[in-house]
Amino acid sequence: MAVAEPADGRLLYRRILLKLSGEALQGSAPFGIDAVTIDSIARQVAAVVARGVQVGMVIGGGNIWRGEPAATRGMDRPTADNMGMLATVINGLALQSGMERIGLHTRVQSAVQMTEVCEPYIRRRAIRHFEKGRVVIFVAGTGNPYFTTDTAASLRALEIGAEVLMMAKNRVDGVYDADPNRDASARKFSELTYMEALERRLRVMDSTALTLCMDNKLPIIVFDLTNEGNLPRLVEGDRSVGTLVS
Numbered sequence: 001m002a003v004a005e006p007a008d009g010r011l012l013y014r015r016i017l018l019k020l021s022g023e024a025l026q027g028s029a030p031f032g033i034d035a036v037t038i039d040s041i042a043r044q045v046a047a048v049v050a051r052g053v054q055v056g057m058v059i060g061g062g063n064i065w066r067g068e069p070a071a072t073r074g075m076d077r078p079t080a081d082n083m084g085m086l087a088t089v090i091n092g093l094a095l096q097s098g099m100e101r102i103g104l105h106t107r108v109q110s111a112v113q114m115t116e117v118c119e120p121y122i123r124r125r126a127i128r129h130f131e132k133g134r135v136v137i138f139v140a141g142t143g144n145p146y147f148t149t150d151t152a153a154s155l156r157a158l159e160i161g162a163e164v165l166m167m168a169k170n171r172v173d174g175v176y177d178a179d180p181n182r183d184a185s186a187r188k189f190s191e192l193t194y195m196e197a198l199e200r201r202l203r204v205m206d207s208t209a210l211t212l213c214m215d216n217k218l219p220i221i222v223f224d225l226t227n228e229g230n231l232p233r234l235v236e237g238d239r240s241v242g243t244l245v246s
Contacts, residue, residue: 010236011052011053011235013164013234014053015053015130016055016162016163016235017057017156017160017162017165017166018058018168019058019060019167019205020041020057020059020225021168022063023060023170024060024168024170024225025038025063025091025094032063032064033091038097039098039101039102040225042095042098042099043102044225044230044231044232046104047231047232048231048235049135054130055135056126056136056137056138056156057092057135057136058138058139058149059095059137059138059139059149061087061088061090062087064087064090064091065086067080067081067084067145068080068081077145077146078146080145085143086112086140088139088140088149089112089118089139092137092138093118104135106134107134107136108136109121109125109126109137111143111144121143126138127160130160136160147208148205148206148208150206150208151206151208153167153205153209154209154210154218157218162218164221165221166221166223166231166234167204167205167220167221167223168225169225170224170226173188174189174242175189175197175222175243176188176189177200188243190239190243191244192244192245194210213245217246220246221234221243222243223241224242
């Protein structure tokens with residue numbers, strides 16, 4: 001990867017895939033997109049890009065639409081999932097706007113072609129964008145129903161040669177053995193193996209995505225997005241932040 005050596009030489013990761021849930025864009029709002037949260041994400045990404053890190057992003061759509069619950073209420077599942085893919089495009093465009101407001105060069109690439117709005121996903125073009133210092137936001141999941149945006153994140157991370165998949169959460173600072181927002185005794189893991197996460201059914205990501213990472217030895221870090229210092233610390237390899245699954 002053509003990345004300039006940073007002045008302090010402390011970077012552990014030079015190309016990352018950052019996965020954001022749709023809910024992460026809500027902030028404290030009950031629905032939709034919170035402008036303050038978008039600005040916070042943009043600042044964090046800008047901080048690591050300024051140090052020479054290449055950043056790809058995959059965004060979910062759960063703040064706007066979720067396909068699986070709609071399917072359980074009687075909607076055709078492929079249709080419901082297609083609507084979810086469109087929700088991720090809305091989120092991706094909002095992220096692009098927020099990042100470009102602070103001077104980050106950004107491209108949105110969609111697995112579902114809509115050329116008037118964003119680029120089609122082309123792996124080699126995405127890598128070229130990274131080499132030119134641009135942030136690439138991958139939207140519309142894998143382009144297929146029945147696959148989550150977690151699976152899309154694992155797939156894109158492998159395709160672009162990311163060194164780590166970073167799962168950004170909203171006010172949850174890692175992986176716990178129970179929901180820390182409901183159970184005060186929940187225990188946080190600093191490290192897990194892939195098999196431990198699968199066997200204990202911990203809420204890292206869906207099993208398809210986790211198995212894909214395990215089969216290809218792609219490390220995963222789960223961390224809290226709301227602390228603006230976390231992402232810069234993670235790219236330096238600070239193991240006090242989040243939970244490492246490897």
